[in-house]
Amino acid sequence: MAEPLHTGRTRGMGELIDIAGKTTELAPFGTTLAELGRERPEIVGLTADMGRYSDILPFRDAHPTRFFNVGMAEQDLIMIAAGLSKVGKIAYCTTYSVFITRRAYDFVAISCAHSKANVKIFAGMPGLVNGYGATHQATEDLNMMRGIADLTIIDPCDATELKQVVRAVADIPGTVYVRSLRGKVPVELPDSYRFQLGKAQVIHEGGGKVGIISTGYMSARAMDAARLAAEQGIASSVLHVGTIKPFDTAGVIAFAQRFDRLIVAENHKTTGGLNTLVVEALYDAGIMKPLIKVGLADSFFECGSQEYLEAKYGVDLPRMLRAILEGN
Amino acid sequence: MTTLNHPPGSADLPALKARALNLRRTMLHMASGKGEGYIAQGLGIADCLAAIYFHELRYDAANPAWADRDRFVLSTGHYAIAMYAVLAEAGYLEAAELPSYGLNGSRLPMSTFDDIPGVEMVGGSLGHGLGQAVGMAMALKLDGRPSRVFCEFSDGELQEGSTWEATMGAATFKCDNLVALIDCNGIQADGPVTVQIEPVADKFTAFGWDTVEVNGNDMAALVDALAGAREKNGRPKAIVLRTTPGHGVPTLVARDRAHFVRVDNSEWDALKAELESTHG
Structure with a gap:
């Protein structure tokens, strides 16, 4: 294996890292959502200028008319997703966890959860998975989001689970917050693993x-x-x-x-x-x-x-x- | 299926003014004896609601979930008194239910919730309406439906950054099926509008909207502005409404603290008489 160039420095957010000894899968969120979008025409995809870094681009490429980039406007992302859902869409939206939680909290609570909006938030870079410091590290997102009533919260383990979650949330009523995993995501769980909502x-x-x-x-x-x-x-x-x-x-x-x-x-x-x-x-x-x-x-x-x-x-x-x- | 107002024919202005008067009567009845409330805003927006619900909007009160309905999105949830009045006038709610407005346990709370027939969003937290309306408009376009979205919000909400995010979004996504009704009544919780938000119409024009500014208590002007907002030209539409809080009841127009106005129990009969004489 070549000498890893990434150790010892903050890495670019788009950089894809091989993890020693791990089998990985590239962009499991976006590729699965693109597949699901073929089966479910009511699915739309959104991002707030984080399409590349949230792995939703495979959906954009497969379903360009159902993909919307709202720009650096997380409140608008959540409001638009809620509005789309009220006309029958299942709105999958993406940006970083920090921006969903800290910036758009009231909108997740009221425009989405309180409204039982069919919005599925795939929040990228949750916790300490980002070298850009506190501004980009959602280290209190679970604490914040569990305070919102009528909100489902999922924290997948690996690519195997994340792919199942992408499909499962389409049939979970209301708003769902998923701590998404991006890039080369390790495959850790066996093929036999089956995600079950609410079951450890x-x-x-x-x-x-x-x-x-x-x-x-x-x-x-x-x-x-x-x-x-x-x-x-x-x-x-x-x-x-x-x-x-x-x-x-x-x-x-x-x-x-x-x-x-x-x-x-x-x-x-x-x-x-x-x-x-x-x-x-x-x-x-x-x-x-x-x-x-x-x-x-x-x-x-x-x-x-x-x-x-x-x-x-x-x-x-x-x-x-x-x-x-x-x-x- | 009975659907109203599609396509809108020529406006019957006396009938629309009579509807607006009825809405004001209903609101005074709902507020009577409650001491305080958002009656001033309700009286101010009554003409706009009459023009929307009895001339421009396409809906079926017997089928609130009708997929091809136009959406009326009330962002200012505290205008609930006006919303319930017009929903009753339009047939969504029973008039007998209206006096329960704001009482404990009522399904007609002082701020709107979306489980009330005819209410499209949870109001109350200001700055949420326009963005949701943009999303609705996008979905309706995506589905090729003819429906339009009318979103009321206030000059106070122009201080919320989220409103401007949505303003840009509407233009970006070419929501020509969206009509913003911006209630510029000049008041907010602490008194007169406190932040420099003017010129409102110029700002919306600069943001890529087709914009007109009218006296929001002038029925003929309202009807004309709504007619001008039907064009499918790729641009969202904004109607800046200059309204007078308490319109139709001069005592309330003159009252301080119009945002959450205090009214003694002994005053209601006189206020109702004022309304009738003003319109008489």
Whole structure:
């Protein structure tokens, strides 16, 4: 393998990164949406000047008359999507998570969720997957969006799940917020995996005393860490919470009851996201167990390469492994 | 299927003025005894609503979901009193239900929700209407439907950046089936319109819209402006309405704090008499 040129610096947002040892799939969101668009003529696609960087261009190329770029106007993106939906369209819209959540929150809440608008928001670059610093890192998006009633929130693990989610949301009534994955997206889950709305699923059954509850691509990292830990004699299992809202309280409790200690892992601050949801569920169920939070601090984060940022802020593979092996 | 006003024939101005008077009577009846509310805005927009619902708009009150209906999008949700009055006048709502306006548990709350027959959007958070109307207009064009979208919003909403995002969007997507009805009544929550928004018509023209400016309380001017907004020429249409809050009831026109006007219980009969004498 050639020397990677991308380490040690902030990368361009359009740059496609090969991840060592991973099978990847290019633009699973856009290619699946383009396919689905052939089956469902009521689907329209929108972006706010982030077509290239949200992977929706395959849809544009396949269905040019049903694609709209509203420019750098996220409020307009959401309002137009809501209006399109009120005339029978299923509006898939894209930009970065930060701009959907921080810029257009009121519009997602009122024009979409409150209005039960058939709008499917594929929010690119969620969490710490972008080296452009805090302006481009949606590290509190789950916290914000879970506060909106009548909004479905999905945080897919990999390309396999994302492709299924693209199709599934077309039949989920109302507004859906998906933490989308772009570029060369790793394939982590087996072909047999089936996304089920509102159902957490065990994606690594290793038994043991350590239960990992995770969401988004941190579920893939959790599986990697669990496999490495098993080689060192520590068994663990991974529950992937693909749907953040509605939250699978019963599934999480049933899983947590099986283990002596728990790890919650998310590509998000440890406040207001999955960790908070898990702790709320456990407390309500009267379950008190040691629990390690793997996630981001309540802070704004700097620019840099993905590897640098993940290591610095404690969401990389060694951090996961330490939580399993050492319990801290 | 009974559909109204398509294509609009010549306007019956006395009949439209009688409709507007009825709307004002209804609004005073709805507001009576409630002490305060958005009656001033309602009285100000009544002529426009009469012109829309009884001359220009294509709809079927018995089938609010009719796919080929024109859409009337009320962005100023707090104009609910006027919206319910016209929806009752048009046959969407029962008149007997109207006095429940604003009361606890009523399905006619002080701000509009889209579960009310004939209401196309959740109002209340200002700056949401025009963008949704643009989306509706785009979808109707995409489907090749003849329907048009009429979107009312206010001069106060011109202070919301989202309105200007939508203004650009409408021109970009060539929404010539969209008619903006911009209620410039000169007031907002804290008093007179506080931010420099003029010249409104010039701004919309500069943004690529076909724009006219009329006295929004002059029925003949309204009807003419609406007729001029039918052209399919690739450009969205804007009608800047100069309206007087409280129009038709001089005591309310003169009252301070017109945005959320206070009215003593003892005053309503006199206000109703004023309305009748003004129109008499």
